[in-house]
Amino acid sequence: MAAVVVAVVVAALGLVMGPYLAAFFIISAAAVAVPLLMRDQPKLFARACLVVGVGLLAWAMIGAVIGMILFIPAALLLLVAAFAGAGNRPGAWLAVTAPIVAAAVVAAFYLQPPDPDNEPPPWFNATLDIGTRVHDRDFNRDFHQRRERLRDFGATRVSVYERRTGQFVLDVGIPDAFAEGQSQDRLKEQILQLPEVVDLRLCTFHTCD
Numbered sequence: 001m002a003a004v005v006v007a008v009v010v011a012a013l014g015l016v017m018g019p020y021l022a023a024f025f026i027i028s029a030a031a032v033a034v035p036l037l038m039r040d041q042p043k044l045f046a047r048a049c050l051v052v053g054v055g056l057l058a059w060a061m062i063g064a065v066i067g068m069i070l071f072i073p074a075a076l077l078l079l080v081a082a083f084a085g086a087g088n089r090p091g092a093w094l095a096v097t098a099p100i101v102a103a104a105v106v107a108a109f110y111l112q113p114p115d116p117d118n119e120p121p122p123w124f125n126a127t128l129d130i131g132t133r134v135h136d137r138d139f140n141r142d143f144h145q146r147r148e149r150l151r152d153f154g155a156t157r158v159s160v161y162e163r164r165t166g167q168f169v170l171d172v173g174i175p176d177a178f179a180e181g182q183s184q185d186r187l188k189e190q191i192l193q194l195p196e197v198v199d200l201r202l203c204t205f206h207t208c209d
Contacts (some may be wrong), residue, residue, distance in 0.1 A: 011026055149190070
């Protein structure tokens with residue numbers, strides 16, 4: 001029951017923080033409740049807690065980037081429930097096999113070679129020096145107009161966010177293919193011409209250089 005409560009709270013937070021990922025949070029929370037359907041069969045209940053708990057831990061590792069790591073407390077509670085009743089604990093073979101299988105799945109996911117066709121295109125990441133001017137209406141209007149002109153040079157997206165207090169970052173998306181007269185180098189030059197840019201890096205799914 002504690003695991004279900006935790007999972008429901010996590011799912012509610014997920015719906016607020018990332019509504020476009022609602023299905024992942026709802027399905028993950030629903031899986032936590034599966035053992036409750038077997039509460040009248042203690043041995044089967046314990047096995048279900050073990051399998052779902054271990055599976056949820058593996059899923060939390062695989063889906064960490066989309067927030068599934070928040071389900072780790074619920075998974076741990078399920079594992080505690082699986083071994084709470086001394087006379088109803090899952091057999092030794094399942095207690096050993098389930099974690100091995102889950103670890104193998106996680107390892108296979110992270111060790112598989114990258115597939116360039118399924119990776120997002122690279123982007124430019126620029127550190128900005130705008131200080132207190134961020135609160136200046138005229139500055140914000142002019143800066144917005146100048147950065148939006150980057151789209152004329154092929155930028156697919158142009159966004160600014162605050163990485164740490166007082167430190168702002170400009171992300172500029174790079175298209176899979178530039179139109180005639182456009183190029184990655186020209187786009188880079190235009191970004192560097194923004195007077196607020198103090199550092200510029202080219203980022204991929206794996207790293208920023």
